[in-house]
Amino acid sequence: MSAELTANSALVPLERKVKLLKNFMSSCAGQAVDENGLIRILNATGSKPPLIWSFNALSEFPALAIGLGSDQPVIGIRSLNAVVDYTRKLIQEDTEIAAYYAKLLQEHFDLTTFWIGGNCQGAAVAAELASHLSLQGKHALGLFQMEWQNSTPWPGPCHFLFGAESVEYNPFLAGKDPWPLWRKTYQEVSCDFLPGTHGQYFTPENLPDLTSKLQRYMYQKPSVHQIPKDLGQGTDLHWLPPTEIETNAPIHLEAQTDVPSSSELEVLSLWVPHTPGQIIKTETCSIAQHDDVLQILLHAPSDIGQWSLQIFRCNDQNGPLFWKKDVGRSWTIRIC
Numbered sequence: 001m002s003a004e005l006t007a008n009s010a011l012v013p014l015e016r017k018v019k020l021l022k023n024f025m026s027s028c029a030g031q032a033v034d035e036n037g038l039i040r041i042l043n044a045t046g047s048k049p050p051l052i053w054s055f056n057a058l059s060e061f062p063a064l065a066i067g068l069g070s071d072q073p074v075i076g077i078r079s080l081n082a083v084v085d086y087t088r089k090l091i092q093e094d095t096e097i098a099a100y101y102a103k104l105l106q107e108h109f110d111l112t113t114f115w116i117g118g119n120c121q122g123a124a125v126a127a128e129l130a131s132h133l134s135l136q137g138k139h140a141l142g143l144f145q146m147e148w149q150n151s152t153p154w155p156g157p158c159h160f161l162f163g164a165e166s167v168e169y170n171p172f173l174a175g176k177d178p179w180p181l182w183r184k185t186y187q188e189v190s191c192d193f194l195p196g197t198h199g200q201y202f203t204p205e206n207l208p209d210l211t212s213k214l215q216r217y218m219y220q221k222p223s224v225h226q227i228p229k230d231l232g233q234g235t236d237l238h239w240l241p242p243t244e245i246e247t248n249a250p251i252h253l254e255a256q257t258d259v260p261s262s263s264e265l266e267v268l269s270l271w272v273p274h275t276p277g278q279i280i281k282t283e284t285c286s287i288a289q290h291d292d293v294l295q296i297l298l299h300a301p302s303d304i305g306q307w308s309l310q311i312f313r314c315n316d317q318n319g320p321l322f323w324k325k326d327v328g329r330s331w332t333i334r335i336c
Helices: 014-025 060-068 091-108 121-135 179-185 207-220 323-327
Strands: 040-042 051-055 074-078 115-119 143-146 154-163 186-194 250-256 266-273 281-286 288-290 293-299 305-315 331-335
Touching: 014 074, 014 091, 040 060, 051 060, 051 121, 060 074, 060 207, 074 121, 091 121, 091 266, 115 121, 121 143, 121 154, 121 323, 154 179, 154 207, 154 323, 179 186, 179 266, 179 281, 179 305, 186 207, 266 293, 281 293, 293 305, 305 323
Parallel strands: 051 074, 051 115, 115 143, 143 154, 154 186
Antiparallel strands: 040 074, 250 293, 266 281, 266 305, 288 293, 305 331
16 A cells, blocks of 8 residues: 555554564574564575565464475565554554565565465555565565455455454455455455464464465466556546545546546545544445546545545456556545
């Protein structure tokens, strides 16, 4: 996510996050890559494209590396679990630490071909990391999100993993259908289910199922660096949202264009809160075109406060179509 960090004053300082992460990682398995030991690697001599995994607990990293086998390098980073109070956490905390990890990873690894994944809060960091690296020309072969649904579009393949008994995190157990939104959020999307419930997937009885599903997905994909054809192409659209609006109010936006709009083109709006504890709001809508003017209808969030709005052009077949242009543009709006 590249929405401007306008809530900086409420963030836990980066220096403190790094210090706490250093303390947590001091007893972590694997070879330390950076001076603070925040990035570790296991199976370093393996020949397969490395898997960068953002985990919650120290035991998960070596378990995953052992389960995947010595030929699969695994690069371990840690989520902000227990570093930032989850009940008061700002979305931008994950954005900031992911940018920090992206810098370190590029200093120490080639990243010609690689995978990214994470579980629970680690998946949020992994998704942000994938975006940061893509903006810098390092595009992951795929993204794994385990027991998490990140809302920020990303122009690549995403594979979700949920526990078959995970009532709190598995959207299908709650009677929801996430597929329509997923297809607009990612260039390609798939999903697997794991035995057990949340927090039990790295245990000796459940780990083989997790690693077999990861391997099946990674090894059936071509191990080449694939840059999405839509990454950065397309016309700039200059939407002009209001700076202040009431809760739930409709927002009619227009933008000039000299390119005919496809009937399959839609908009995915992303509302990122600046208030601790609030969650990202998403909405999709169609685009209407009248002569050289594009028109969309959005709705303000129901929660008061300051929000960042991002607007992504997308469709069901390809996900975000002009991601590099759209991800770099955001507007700060006060909901009152």
